[in-house]
Amino acid sequence: MAAPLFFLTFLAITCSVAWASDPTPLQDFCVADLNSPVKVNGLVCKDPKHVEPKDFFGSGLSVAADVNNSAGSQATPVGVAQIPGLNTLGISLVRFDFAPHGIIAPHTHPRATEILTVLEGTVLAGFVTSIPDNRLITKTLNKGDVFVFPVGLIHFLQNVGKGHAVGLAALNSQNPGVIPIANSVFGSHPDIPTDILAKAFQTDAAIIANIQAKF
Ligand SMILES: *[C@@H]1O[C@H](CO)[C@@H](O)[C@H](O)[C@H]1NC(C)=O
Secondary structure, three states, X not given: OHHHHHHHHHHHHHOXXXXXXXXXXXXXXXXXXXOOOOOEOEOOEOOHHHOOHHHHOOXXXXXXXXXXXXXXXXXXXXXXXOXXXXXXXXXXXXXXXXOOOOEEEEEEOOOOOEEEEXXXXXXXXXXXXXXXXXXXXXXXXXXXXEEEEOOOOEEEEEEOOOOOEEEEEEEOOOOOOOEEHHHHHHOOOOOOXXXXXXXXXXXXXXXXXXXXXXX
C-alpha cells in the first residue's frame, strides 16, 4: 500500500513544471488571428492554409522614431501585435531611440527577460534586484555592448552620450507586457487611494495628490 502512495508523491514532485517564458509550441506555427473574438491564453491560430509570408514579416526598424516628448525617447515594439506569426513562439524585439539625455523610465516586463544591444551612442542601463537587497546594478554601454535585464526586475535606460542613441532588444515573449512604475503607481484608473500611497512612500497626501495629478 505504501509503494503506490510513494510513487504518486514522487510523480507529483518530479512532474511539477514552472515556465520561465512562453510555453513551447505544439505545432510549426500558430499565426495569430487578430480579429477572432475567441479568448484563449495567447491568440487564436489562423487556418494554416491561409498563412502568408507577410504574417512573418515586419519592416521599418531602420527608421529613427520621433523622440520629441517629455522622456526624450521612444520604444518601438515588434511583438505579436505587429507580426502575428510570433504568436506562441516566445520571442520579440524592441527598437529604442533616444534624444540626448533621454530616458526609458523604470518599468518591468512581467513575462520576459530582455537582452539589449546598443547600436549607436552611449547608454546607462540599470536594474534593481528584489528584496531584501534591492541592489542597483548598472553599466554604461557603448556601441556593440550587450546587457541583460532579468525577467520581472525593474529596469531603466538613459542616454548619457552627446548625440542620439539607438538600441535593439530581444525579449523571450511574443507579448512581454510593460509595467511602467510611475504610471502604474500614480496613474492607475481609478487612482490607488492617496492615503495608501502616502503611507507607502512615507510622505504627505498632498505630495501624492500632486504627483497623481500629473498622470
Ligand atoms: C516638439 O514638440 C513641441 C510640442 O509638442 C513642438 O512645439 C516643437 O516644435 C517640437 N519640436 C520639434 C523639433 O519637432
